[in-house]
Amino acid sequence: MNKQNDIGPKLLAAGYVADDALATALQLTLTLQRPLLLEGEAGVGKTETAKALAAALDTRLIRLQCYEGLDATATIYEWNYQKQLLAIRAREHDNISAEAIEKQIFSEDFLLRRPLLEAISQDRSPVLLIDEIDRADEEFEAYLLEILSDFQVTIPELGTIAATSRPYVILTSNGTRELSDALRRRCLYSYVEFPDHARELAILKARMPDLEEKLADSIIGFVQQLRKEDLEKKPGIAETLDWAAALSGLGLNALGDDIDKVTQTMICLLKTESDLKSVPRELVSRLAGKAA
Amino acid sequence: MAGGATVTGGVTVTARATLTDRIVGFIDHLRANGFTVGTEESGRIAAFLAERPLPPLSKIRQELKILLTGNKEEWLRFDELFEAYWLATGRVRTHLQRTTSPHVKNPLRHAPVWQDHLADTHAGTEAPQIESDGAGERAGEATGRLIAARHSVDRKTDLKHIVDPEEMRAAEALALRLAQAMRYRLSRRHRAARRGRRIDLRRTIRRALPRGGEPIELFRRTTPDRPVHIIIFLDVSGSMKHYSRFFLQFVKGLVCSWMQSDAFVFHTRLIRVTDAVRDRNSARAMTRLALMAEGFGGGTKLGESLAKFNRSYARRLTNSRTVAIILSDGYDTGSPEELATELARLKRHIRRLVWLNPLLGWRDYAPVTAAMQAAQPHIDHFAAANSLESLAALEPQLAQL
Numbered sequence: 276m277n278k279q280n281d282i283g284p285k286l287l288a289a290g291y292v293a294d295d296a297l298a299t300a301l302q303l304t305l306t307l308q309r310p311l312l313l314e315g316e317a318g319v320g321k322t323e324t325a326k327a328l329a330a331a332l333d334t335r336l337i338r339l340q341c342y343e344g345l346d347a348t349a350t351i352y353e354w355n356y357q358k359q360l361l362a363i364r365a366r367e368h369d370n371i372s373a374e375a376i377e378k379q380i381f382s383e384d385f386l387l388r389r390p391l392l393e394a395i396s397q398d399r400s401p402v403l404l405i406d407e408i409d410r411a412d413e414e415f416e417a418y419l420l421e422i423l424s425d426f427q428v429t430i431p432e433l434g435t436i437a438a439t440s441r442p443y444v445i446l447t448s449n450g451t452r453e454l455s456d457a458l459r460r461r462c463l464y465s466y467v468e469f470p471d472h473a474r475e476l477a478i479l480k481a482r483m484p485d486l487e488e489k490l491a492d493s494i495i496g497f498v499q500q501l502r503k504e505d506l507e508k509k510p511g512i513a514e515t516l517d518w519a520a521a522l523s524g525l526g527l528n529a530l531g532d533d534i535d536k537v538t539q540t541m542i543c544l545l546k547t548e549s550d551l552k553s554v555p556r557e558l559v560s561r562l563a564g565k566a567a
Numbered sequence: 568m569a570g571g572a573t574v575t576g577g578v579t580v581t582a583r584a585t586l587t588d589r590i591v592g593f594i595d596h597l598r599a600n601g602f603t604v605g606t607e608e609s610g611r612i613a614a615f616l617a618e619r620p621l622p623p624l625s626k627i628r629q630e631l632k633i634l635l636t637g638n639k640e641e642w643l644r645f646d647e648l649f650e651a652y653w654l655a656t657g658r659v660r661t662h663l664q665r666t667t668s669p670h671v672k673n674p675l676r677h678a679p680v681w682q683d684h685l686a687d688t689h690a691g692t693e694a695p696q697i698e699s700d701g702a703g704e705r706a707g708e709a710t711g712r713l714i715a716a717r718h719s720v721d722r723k724t725d726l727k728h729i730v731d732p733e734e735m736r737a738a739e740a741l742a743l744r745l746a747q748a749m750r751y752r753l754s755r756r757h758r759a760a761r762r763g764r765r766i767d768l769r770r771t772i773r774r775a776l777p778r779g780g781e782p783i784e785l786f787r788r789t790t791p792d793r794p795v796h797i798i799i800f801l802d803v804s805g806s807m808k809h810y811s812r813f814f815l816q817f818v819k820g821l822v823c824s825w826m827q828s829d830a831f832v833f834h835t836r837l838i839r840v841t842d843a844v845r846d847r848n849s850a851r852a853m854t855r856l857a858l859m860a861e862g863f864g865g866g867t868k869l870g871e872s873l874a875k876f877n878r879s880y881a882r883r884l885t886n887s888r889t890v891a892i893i894l895s896d897g898y899d900t901g902s903p904e905e906l907a908t909e910l911a912r913l914k915r916h917i918r919r920l921v922w923l924n925p926l927l928g929w930r931d932y933a934p935v936t937a938a939m940q941a942a943q944p945h946i947d948h949f950a951a952a953n954s955l956e957s958l959a960a961l962e963p964q965l966a967q968l
Contacts, residue, residue, distance in 0.1 A: 299629045307615065314639060343887075356768040363772075363780030373776050380772075450639070450883050456603065459637040466642035 282331060291327030292470075292477045300465040301328055310423055310444035312408075312459065315467035318511015321447040324467075325404035328443065335401040337442070339390040341411035347418060351428055353387045354380075381432035391419075392428055395438035403442035408458075409449060416458055423461060472499055475515065482516055486523055493530050494519050496566030501544065504554065510544040518543040530563040537563060586621065587613050589653075594635070596652045602641055608634065624653070742813050742955060743820035795888045795965055796827040798917070800876075802895035804834040804867040810925045810953070814894050817958055819844050819852070829884050832856070835900075837872035839880070867898060869938060870905030873913055881916045889917040890965060894952060896926050899938035906938055910945040921948045921964055928953030 282305060283298045293301070301324070304311040313321040329336035339350060359380040366376055388396070394403040408416070422428065426438040446462060448454060470478065476495045479486065486494075494515070502509045510518075521540045522530075530537055538559045545551045594609045612634055616627070628649055636642045770786040799818050803811050822828045822844045829841045846852035891913060899906060914920060922942065926932045928951035934943065943949065948964050951957045 296629055296632070299626070300633045303630060303633055307611075354769060354772075356772060359772055360780060363776065367779055377776055453883065456637070460603065460605065460608070462637075463633050464636045464638070464642065465633055466636075466639050 282328075285331035286327050289327050289330035290481055291323065291331070292474055292481060293324070293327070294470065294474055297324065297465060297467065300463060303463055304443055304445070307463070308441060308443075310446055310462045312446045312448065312454075312462035312464050313467050314448045314450055314464070316469070316509060316511075317449050318509070318513060319467045319469055320512050321467055322404065322406055323512075325402055325406075325445040325447075328445065329402040332400075332402065332443075334399055335397065336404060337390050337394045337401050338404045338406060340406045341408050341415070343410055343412060345411045345415050348389070350389050350415070350418075351391045351422075352389055352430060355385045355387050359385055383433070386430075386433070391422055392436070394442040395422075395426055395428065395440060396436065397440040397442075400440045401442050403444045405444065405446045407449060408446045409454060413455065416455055420458055420461065469499075469502055469509070470512065472496065475499070475512065478512060479515065479519055483519055483523070486519060487528065490522070490528060490530070491519070493563070493566040494522065497530060497562050498544065500562045500565055501554070504558070506545070506550045506553065507547050508545075508550060514544050514546075530566060534560045534563060583617065583621065587617065590616065590631075593631070593649075593652050597635060597648060600644070600648055602635065603637060604635055628653075740816070742817040742958065795890050795918075796886055797821060797825055797965065798829045798884060798889060798891045799831065800837075800872070800891065800893045800895070801830065801832045802834070802867060802869070802893075803832045804898070806867070806896050806898045807894075807925070810894075810896075813955075814952070815844075815856070818894075829880075831872075831876065833867070833869065833872035835866060835868045835871070837875045866900035867895070868901040869893075869895060869897075869899045870901040870903075870909050873909035874905065877909055877912045877916070881913065885916040887918060890919045890921060891917045892921045892923060892961075894923045894925075896924055897922075897934060897936050897939040897942065899936070901938075903937040903941035907941040907945070910942055914945055919947045919964070920945060921950070921961070922946045923950055923952035923957075923961070925951070925953040927951035928957055 282302050283293065286293050286298065286301070300311055300313075303309075313324060315321055325338075326336055362380050362385070363376060366379075390403070394401055405419070408419075411419075423444060426441055427435055429435045469475075472495055475498070476491060479491050479495060483491075498510055498515045498518070518540060521543050522537070525536055525540070527533060527536065534556060538556045541551060541554055541559065545554060590613060591609060594604050594612070598604055612631070615634075621627075622630075628646075631649070632642070632645045636645050765788050767786040767788040771782050771784065772780075774784050774786070775782040799821065801811065801814055801818055807814075818830050822830045822841060829839065830844045832838050832840050840856055843852055843855035846855060910920070924934065924939075927934065927949070934940070934949075950960065950964075952961075
């Protein structure tokens with residue numbers, strides 16, 4: 276229990292500004308040892324949360340990026356076929372029985388560990404980040420359920436490998452597909468929203484300590500206002516940081532100084548053509564005026 | 568001193584027991600409001616709270632929120648429900664069913680809107696007869712096409728001429744079976760794939776072992792074809808009245824047998840009806856649909872409805888194998904420009920857009936309405952849907968991607 280007490284300050288020390296709800300969620304993940312499902316729009320900092328947790332616990336982060344068509348060989352284990360072929364060839368003239376060779380080449384030395392197997396065979400509990408689970412197909416979800424409940428993997432040639440470490444599992448989803456109820460019920464749940472003004476300002480300050488207080492404040496004010504517009508893709512935290520870097524690179528001291536330049540830098544915040552079109556110079560000027 | 572300590576201890580124990588009771592009550596309260604919380608969860612939560620000093624209520628609230636919610640909607644509704652139960656403020660039971668559309672403001676105020684679509688009791692004589700044949704059903708399931716062959720007369724009949732309740736029921740059943748049979752045929756296609764694209768190294772090496780590692784036999788592997796994902800938009804406005812009930816059965820057949828599918832109805836608004844359509848109890852399904860179609864009869868606003876889909880559902884419900892089917896006559900009271908914009912946007916999310924227009928099967932019909940004109944550049948497959956035959960012709964569109 277000792278290291279699990281109060282994850283909040285540790286996250287802060289790792290440079291991550293978590294809001295109360297998220298800190299509680301991470302705390303519960305540690306205490307109850309259940310996976311945490313984070314949902315929310317792209318760019319709200321879900322992946323970052325897992326990285327921060329790993330840093331705060333000073334443990335490894337094992338990441339599994341999901342995509343359509345992901346299967347067991349890419350996520351759990353695979354035999355090293357090249358090495359197996361070589362081994363067979365090398366022993367060709369040794370007069371070893373086929374069975375002996377078989378035993379040899381289907382041993383742990385020839386096993387390639389993929390993230391899920393890796394995560395349960397560490398000395399110390401790692402953080403396992405299963406990123407964008409909604410992109411994987413349902414078959415994989417079912418597979419994952421099995422591993423998350425038993426924490427063991429069965430390899431026909433080797434038998435069952437039990438976990439030496441129980442990873443802290445964080446799943447993220449952008450909501451491109453409905454996840455199964457079974458998976459949802461197995462997880463703790465948190466819906467992550469865009470950070471509020473104070474928290475986003477704290478994040479910006481933590482990342483760019485040199486930025487002028489007043490400019491930082493109006494940058495955040497601007498972005499917060501911009502998110503309320505009807506956009507296809509709202510700017511995330513990473514975009515805010517990019518934009519702040521771009522503005523400070525241009526040597527601007529206040530947003531209102533040079534609206535044309537600020538409008539040009541909108542490409543840092545808005546990533547689709549129609550969004551760029553829907554935020555013309557006048558709107559930038561109005562938002563900048565409000566934020567100042 | 569010692570006596571004092573016991574009393575304090577007794578009080579905490581009582582407080583804890585009360586709290587556990589209250590939490591169990593709260594979980595019931597959540598269930599009544601449509602949350603999916605099993606007994607396992609409630610037990611776990613009680614145990615979790617019992618084993619440590621009680622945190623302040625605000626903290627308990629946060630923890631319960633994380634423990635008891637499972638999706639965004641529950642997450643967003645939790646606070647309101649929490650306040651209603653623990654602080655006796657806020658609203659109680661705003662939603663009776665989890666699956667109910669947010670548009671249903673008062674479930675008790677039944678609007679008999681679906682009735683026009685459901686029970687047209689005028690019996691007619693000029694309509695052709697429909698055979699109902701149990702053997703046809705079984706054969707139809709096996710081949711997919713057989714239904715259509717077997718019922719060669721009625722499948723060509725324009726659906727709006729079918730007025731006899733008996734015939735109607737038979738035609739509905741046919742629409743349902745047709746959709747199911749289409750599903751069957753499509754699923755069989757996957758098994759037929761024999762030659763894999765990739766070599767199965769695992770099996771190949773195993774078989775190579777007795778031959779000194781010479782991979783003489785090559786085994787192959789293939790990723791199974793996944794069925795297309797279907798999203799159906801059914802127009803239930805007044806002008807579609809004569810067709811909607813058959814289409815509804817057709818939609819029901821498709822959605823029930825297709826694992827990955829979603830159904831929406833629209834008139835002036837868009838309503839997601841997947842859950843209602845999946846309801847096995849047909850009568851209840853229709854009642855639910857009736858509730859959802861509140862406000863029906865005020866014309867069609869296809870552009871606006873699609874805009875809602877694009878905004879709220881498209882990202883979540885579509886993927887690269889999505890085929891969207893719009894069943895509408897194209898009499899739209901909204902602006903054609905908006906329709907064109909929204910269709911273009913929809914096209915970016917989906918693989919193929921199929922538009923079924925019952926009027927297209929009529930003689931001398933030309934799609935000249937402003938809405939149809941605006942929509943046509945975006946449609947991949949534009950077909951008639953005034954008879955069961957034309958519905959069956961949809962199959963190839965769903966089979967090949």
